[in-house]
Amino acid sequence: MQRDIAGNTFKFILLLLLLALGSIGLNAQNGNPYFVNYGLPTGVSNQNWGFEQNENGELYVLNRRDVYSFDGWQWEGLSVLGRPIAIAYSHRLFYSTEQGVGYFNNRENAHPSQVNLIRVDDDNFYYKFSRTNDGLFVVSPTTICKISTSDSIVVDTVYHDVRPEVFISDFFQLGENTYHIKNSALIYLNKPNGGHEMLAGLPVGDDFTFSFIHNEMAFFGTKTNRLYTFDGQKLKQFKLADQQYANASFLNGGVSVNSNLIALSTLNGGCIIVDASNGQTSSMLNFSNGLPDDEIFALGTDNENGLWISHPMGISRVDFSLPISEMSHYAGLMGNLLTCIEFDNTLYVGTGEGLFYLAEHFTYKPVDIYVKTTKQKVAKKSETEPQQEQSISEKRKGFISRLFNRGNQELAADENITIKPEKDDGDSPQFEVDYRRKQIQKLESVSHVYKKVEGLNGKVRFLVVANNRLYAATNFGLYHITNKQAKSVVKGVNVLFAQESDIIKGDILIGTNEDVLVYSTSNSKGAIKSIAKQKGAIASVVQLSAGGYAFSNEFDVFIASQSGDSITRVDLPMGELGPPLIRKVKGKPFVFLKNSVFELKDDKLVKANDFTLSNQAQFFQYQQGVFWQQDSLRWSCISSDSCSPKFNSQLLNLFENPTFINVSTDNSVCVINAYKQIFRLAAQPNDTSAKPLSLFIKRILDKDGNILNPNNVSISYAENALKVRISAPSFVRKDAVMFQYRVRGLTNSWSEWSSNPFIELPFIPSGKYTLLVRAKDVIGNSSNVVELPFTVEPPFWQTIWFYIVSGIGGILLLLLIVKLREKSLRRDKLMLALKVKQRTRTIEKQ
Template identity: 25%
Template sequence: MKKWALISLILFPAFLFAQTGNFFLSHFTSNNLAGSSCYDIKQDARGVMYFATDAGIFQFDGRNWDLLDGGAAVYSLQIAANGTIYWAGSKGYGSVGVDSDGFLKLKTESDSSVTNVFQSLILKDDVFFLNDNAIYIVDINRKIHTIKADENTGSFTGLFELFGAVYVNTLEKGLFKINRTGLVPSKLLIHGQVIFAARIENKYIVGTAQNKLFSCNENLQIKQLIVEDQNFINASVIIGGNWVNKHLLALGTLRGGVVFVNPTTGKTVEIVNYLTGLPDNEVFAISVDRHKNIWVAHEYGYTRVSPYMPLRSFSYYPGLKGNLLCTYTSENGTYVGTSLGLFKLKKEDVYEELVYYVDIPVEENTISTGGKRNGDENSAGKVEPKRRGLFNFLKKNKSKEVVNTEAGNVPGVAKEKPRHKRVRHTEKLLRSSQYVYQKVAGINSKITSIITLNKRIIASGLAGVFEVNDLNAKALLEEPVRFCFASQCSNVLLTSTYENEVKFLIEGKKDWQQVSLFNIIDDQINYMFEAKPSELWLCGADKIYSVQVSEHEMRPLHAIDIVNSHGEATVGVSWDEKLLFVNAEGFFNYNRQTKKLEKVDTLPGPKQYFVYDENILYRDQHGWQLKGRDNKKGSLHLLNLFQDFKFITGSKALNDLWMISRNNELYKMFGENIAASEEPFPIFIKSINSADKKTNIITNINLSEDHSAIAFEIVQPDYVGPHAIEFRYMLSGMKDQWSDWSNSNNKITFPFLPPGDYVLQVQSRNIFGDVSTLKPLTFEVLPPYWKRSWFYALEFMVLASLVILSFRLNNRYRIVSRILSLLTIILLIEFIQTIIDSSLPVKDENPVIDFIIQVFIALLILPVEGYLRNLMFRSMDTNSKLYQLLSLRSLKSALHKEQPGE
């Protein structure tokens, strides 16, 4: 992570200001979030996100949303160095603990009199909680020190930390420094209430309610930062801020989205708002995660802004209309073909009229208010309830305005001049983007292809073929075209029309001319490419044609059949005289000796495929792959963010890749300019389901054989491509073999497990190919009690007792002793047979096979039976009548002949 962060910090400024495009945004929402507002966002060491909302605390790992038990409205979150989560909310404050099953649950640590705690802060071992009336300081020993607000301070409105000291905003007397004995007047020369204080290394930025930014050094010297778009920020109203790196500061606003500012130069780097993909301009909360991405809470959920991602959006610049179909970029600019024509991205200063209000101070009069502070009563003379401290800076300004402008309506209050008056300002400001799309004149229908020939831009589509010069187009062929190909070797233009013709165009001295009409091939040609000089390949519906090109003439060589039952377009590439074709059926190599296609059995039929710089870029069940001249993926891992594309093009020489997604967004990936990978978060077990019980306790897992069904839910927090993460597992003790990689293997279910010891191993693989391993989990499935070792020991003790008893009775009660001995032998044989039977690794329900196994076991035990019988009767005279009576062969007849007293 440190290496990745260092690379990012070095490359980011150059990358950012050298290129255009909007930051990559990822949107997250859940039905459980409907109607809830978010006030704070935090991330723990495992990568799990926590959101403080008016419904409680939501937990999010990239896939799953969970509402922690015991939730009421929560306004602030803090995570200590030891991982403890502290919360502040409508019911007081407390921490997040675990219940009896190991799941997170809110614990209230304040008494019932403490309510509406709207802010918290951690400094070393102390946790600070704040509401309007008091500051609660909880130390490491859970001792509470309380500082109450009084008439001198007025209500508390906010906490912040600077260089190891905690300060509090007050409604009446400005800033105070907090210590154990109480409040000390602050020496900070900051005018207005502090909204946020953000730290990076040993540098602080402070934002105030007047929308001003200040830097602060270790000597507590304050210096205002001059921001070039200060008027826009004034109109938008700052509600929070976070560092991204030393050169980038993110400011969340109430009305203008998120403004990214370079605090060194004061320049606006980017504005993420509705015009650039943010669902709503009203920002509820803003936070930075461990990978330096900005999380934005708004009415429609959460958006993750990724400034470091080498993937930029080009869809939100003004002027682009229609369904996006293709794109092309060169030194002449960027063009986009849509269903409504052709558009070019041009740099232009676009201004919009911005209306905002400014409070201008006026001369104040000293008046009598009947002993009540300004703002305590409304126009009807009733006391207004205090709103919780969130956005108290807005409330304060509003209260002053209402009281001072309407004081004459309050009984017993002398009329006075207002302290401030609001003045309406109108100003033209630069929009968030300095680029716009302008329509190319002369093209008013669908454009499906944009190519170049001799540095000339050629666009084709339903209206024909056009040569494009900046924002003007000249028609070369006025009929619908399926595909257009520029032969760099022959300097000619070939087009396949909707009439199944291939037309041959060459640039003359004054104009383009149609040299010949190629009528020999009557097929729907969807793709063309050159294999080597003068060799052209045309891909039709179910045939591929080889064509010889010479002196602006084409001569068909031969046609090759290709399997294409799905009817999708066949494309091909060539490198080093090798030819590779692909369609929905699969990949095919061309054998130049046999002049036939040979299917590549090692590659399945792709779900999608595109030609990319002499390579086939395709998607299989595991993600996007590359086949052709260069089989290395490189930064193409990022394509796994998307499941489906309408169009992909690019060039490794230009180090770029352009994509149009199915949701009609245009993206550019900047190749190897910047590291794309984020260090993966650890993989862990979220829950275990067994015997109708769900738990998060992963130690001492013991199951019984009759309730051996068990299911594991595995989690690896990821917010780049969470649904593209694949898992595989191996259960040692059952099958010592890894499962296939699958994104559904995050839930592992075993309906039945035989008795034994097991070790579960799990691995995950993210879109960048990084593999993470779960710590092996050991558990046991216990057999029924009659198959357990302690029961076998008990049986053995009973048998041993019978043997001892039979020997003790041998002298006086010989018949009883011999019967006990015989019974002991029978039980001992059954005991041995049971142990052997339960130890067999193979079980079969077929009664015939089971009978054969039992016979085999009986034959193995027969010698043991004879040995035990001889051992038990060794002391007896083999010629005695009693031995014969107790013989196993004649026991029944001998007992009938026995006479009493013998």
């Protein structure tokens, strides 16, 4: 028996080595999906363990210390009471901590309050939520509860088991049925009467470590880095094409991305995107292609099927809905990226260090595998046998401990993993298998690598296709590229501009630091012709339909005859600023200046009204026949019918500084961003990326910082200032959203677009107003207008009661004045009468 065991062990080790040395570990990749990396604010732990999203698009992040909301611009801590373990959203945000299960009750005039639902005793922590149509399930090692959230919050216990020899380690739903996993290895069906039935289990010694649901199928990861599926009846292994990579990287989580893809996180190998239908790797996201760190803490998805990845450097979002692939992560590129083109089914990239092309490549790399040893297996025990109590107790303690230490999962270098052979027919020797980690040299497919074209070491500024041949324009001259090698055809010139003529196909128009040249490719040897000499650094050249040429340098525009014998300088309009650039748009030559565009007609410049201009307008023509105009956040493309990009041009705003744009023959677009990255935008209908943008008012503060009720915003005249925090969650890019507002009753025009989500109204006269807010993002999505009515109470001297009291007071004062006047008149009359009487007596006495 021992001899058979040893023989089987040797065969198994040999098989592992052959697989490691002979297999191709990573499948070919055609670029990685577009993703955005977000850093964490100061004071926030770098360990994030989960993601949820509400109906407004706001993201909730389960952090080791707290739960945070994030809208792509601002992080806000919710101050959860206790150490967070899990979160879920169902009409409200629910959470579990070491203290129990609770939720946030949104109050209209204050911060959301926390309501406790379930209290926890001892270490019976609720560690997982599972969403249902009308609420949530929440699970602890002994209990499964259902929380109804549709009308009022109601909690019911649906399963409870306090036996010390078992614990609930996971829970999931398939259709109308619910299941739980005991002791990290056995799958049970929960029956309506409260009972349960064991359906399947893992081989001896292996444990489930994570689970997720994809297309009504449960997927499970194990501590031996295997992936299993469960359809409600049978448990079977899911074959990963890159199993060796998974073994070396240690699987620690997974999530369903969309109907076709699943994502697997690893401890030290980044994130593997897998085709769920066949196990093939769709793409690999790790440090080498832009992910800030290879250690993944957690995965999650949002309402737009975006994949969220948590790592020590923050969080990242992968957007599979955008038709964008990142092409610069492959090894081999050197220098700043200047130009690119797809020719003969190959991507060529010109840089400051030469010309490179993308090719398949295989390389050896040290990886870890597991070498098998065997030992006699102990007879199988039932789940209730006392011999298992100690191991189950230790397993439960480890399970509970990992709830609060999910960032410390790294395996020791000499750690052993015990599993059972996958097939056991009952007659073979009963033994357990131990695997010890060992490093070997493995043949790994990097899938693609950039290789340098031989014979060219200069700075490649332009790539031109003429007569179905590829040419590279460099600071050392013009080169013909064939069979991945460069041959010099125009030597000793510093080429600053090059493109094929649209009049004589096969002619390449060349501008150098002094001259204008034409290189003809009509014959195999080629021919060079000089058009102009000593005209300064040439910025642009076009061939005119009349047979001559127009070209420009840093300051002037010239017209040359076909032979170059006659050269005329074209006068630029007074006050116009250069440098002038000559471009052809739909066959017509135009001269572009900083703030104006002129058509070149009969050797004169005529103001063109074909282009909408602003102070922010910029013009680009990177290839013959395709013209780009950028004005603020709006991109426009004017091109010939034979070369017309079919995609949402606003996607170019995802790139902070597009330095080169090339339209391929299949109407896809290659973009170089900031001389560092290459992206490929697949052709698609222009409106497929447009989606409505959610906009809501998050908080309203008065002058003293008090939170106001959004349904009844009324402030006194003494506190006549408002600060409104608005939010439009968008994660397509950092600072992706801009806002605009106006106050009906106070202003007639909209404000300038701004990325600041705070609206401050420092002084508002008394009256009734409505704040109107709208938002848009950089790729053209826009929101509806959101209205916020509010009132500024008038000062007491402008109130009706003040007017009434003042009126009554005025009347009383007037009456008093009249009375006093009447009294004064009576007194004067009496005094006059007395004086008359006295005078009369005096006269009578005389």
